[in-house]
Amino acid sequence: MTLSAIWRHPIKSVGREQVARVALNAGQTLPGDRLWAVAHDASKAVDGEWARCANFLRVATTPALMAIEAGWEGDRLRLTHPERPPLTFDPETEGPALIDWLAPLVPEGRAAPVRLVRAPASRGMTDTADPSITLGNLASHRVVEGRLGRPLSIHRWRCNLWIDGLAPWEEFDLIGKRLRLGGAVLEAFDRIERCRSTEANPETGRRDADVLSVLDEVGHRDFSIGLTVVEGGEIALGDRLEW
Numbered sequence: 001m002t003l004s005a006i007w008r009h010p011i012k013s014v015g016r017e018q019v020a021r022v023a024l025n026a027g028q029t030l031p032g033d034r035l036w037a038v039a040h041d042a043s044k045a046v047d048g049e050w051a052r053c054a055n056f057l058r059v060a061t062t063p064a065l066m067a068i069e070a071g072w073e074g075d076r077l078r079l080t081h082p083e084r085p086p087l088t089f090d091p092e093t094e095g096p097a098l099i100d101w102l103a104p105l106v107p108e109g110r111a112a113p114v115r116l117v118r119a120p121a122s123r124g125m126t127d128t129a130d131p132s133i134t135l136g137n138l139a140s141h142r143v144v145e146g147r148l149g150r151p152l153s154i155h156r157w158r159c160n161l162w163i164d165g166l167a168p169w170e171e172f173d174l175i176g177k178r179l180r181l182g183g184a185v186l187e188a189f190d191r192i193e194r195c196r197s198t199e200a201n202p203e204t205g206r207r208d209a210d211v212l213s214v215l216d217e218v219g220h221r222d223f224s225i226g227l228t229v230v231e232g233g234e235i236a237l238g239d240r241l242e243w
Contacts, residue, residue: 001165001241003181004138006030009158011091011116012037012125013058013197014102015070015079016155021236024184024229027122029131030160034124036091038102040111047118053127057102057113059158059197064105066155066197067205081105082204091116105205128226134159134192136224137171144223147214155202156211157194159224163241169218171225180242183233191222198223 006019012034022031037045037056045051059065069080078088084104089097095116102113123131136159145152154162161181163171174188198211215221 001163003161003235003237003239003241004164005154005162006235006237007155007158007160007162008033010035010070010072010077011098012053012056013062013065014038014098015068015077016158017070017072021234023232023234024133024186025232026229027131028229028232029124029126030133032124033133033160034126035119037117037119037125038098038113039115039117041114042111043114043117045117048120050120050123050125050129051117056117056125057106057111059200060195061110062106063197063200063207064205065102066200066202128190130228132189132226132228133161133186134224135161135163135171135188135227137166137168138162138164139166139168140171140223143168143218144211144214147217148209148211152209152211153202156198156200156209157223158197161227161235165241172222174225174243177243178230179227182235182239184229184235185231185233186227187230188225188227190226191220192224192226193221194223 007016008030009016039045043055045055067081071078076088076090080086087101099113119125126132136157179186199207201208
């Protein structure tokens with residue numbers, strides 16, 4: 001049971017970035033994950049405060065966001081999308097550039113992006129009210145692929161950590177347990193219910209798979225679990241998951 005991938009999303013629902021190692025901090029989200037979120041024109045989100053996902057642009061309602069890749073170039077973030085020119089900008093000072101770049105990707109009739117909101121200093125703008133990290137099981141992902149009858153990108157799930165070596169759905173048995181991963185201790189606290197964001201193809205940003213129906217076939221709409229960091233420490237690819 002080893003850590004096979006670490007992913008973070010600098011802006012909520014906007015881009016993904018892979019890293020080989022990271023130092024976790026007790027009571028916090030994955031460093032560098034969801035540091036910002038894009039508020040829409042009906043949002044009540046306040047800069048520097050956590051807010052529910054309904055206040056922000058989401059893949060569930062704007063599937064084109066799924067195809068965005070991200071990467072840091074010094075203090076500037078570079079975003080790419082198959083239907084947009086690359087954008088390199090400083091999220092701290094050039095939020096309007098991002099809003100202009102995203103606007104053509106939002107479907108007609110959906111709330112428009114208006115501003116970039118900073119997450120609280122101690123945590124990312126994750127979906128859970130308490131700071132959390134998501135852990136996905138590659139074996140469970142393969143079950144979904146098998147039922148669909150074709151390969152499926154893991155990026156549809158937008159997990160932070162991916163573990164290989166567990167049995168399918170064995171991650172759910174970890175709820176309530178303390179886990180050691182590298183130098184960190186984490187506690188698994190809940191299953192994560194999925195939405196229509198999983199329908200979007202991470203290469204094209206178009207809906208092309210009824211993933212929720214596949215999950216219905218196995219008796220639930222849950223995929224991956226939420227973790228809290230109990231003891232901070234560095235984790236890296238290849239680390240063993242133990243409990």
